[in-house]
Ligand SMILES: [Fe+2]
């Protein structure tokens with residue numbers, strides 16, 4: 001499992017979305033690394049990619065809404081990071097479609113996505129947790 005308890009932000013909705021994202025990325029990597037031919041796995045790869053495109057945007061929006069609600073001071077900066085990741089994902093998937101589903105492109109993308117996700121959650125999203133603790137924000141209202 002890619003997910004670690006140390007990545008928990010302490011906000012149930014955000015943590016459950018992070019777990020789902022980590023699981024999907026893990027399955028995505030496993031599919032990509034499996035020894036079956038590209039023709040055999042391209043369908044599953046595309047399906048996961050489509051799911052990720054929607055889910056990542058949904059998660060970012062929910063996380064940003066939460067940040068606004070708690071008046072998180074790093075909101076603008078955090079949103080800019082999210083926005084540039086969304087642009088990157090859309091750019092790659094457009095390129096990927098144009099290339100006729102190039103395997104190399106997806107292999108590179110999956111590696112970057114995984115590294116980005118782990119780093120973002122462990123560094124940027126954890127800062128939200130630190131703020132919640134520091135300010136004593138109540139989560140249940
Ligand atoms: Fe997040």
Ligand SMILES: [Fe+2]
Nearest residue numbers: 063120124125
């Ligand atoms: Fe985030």
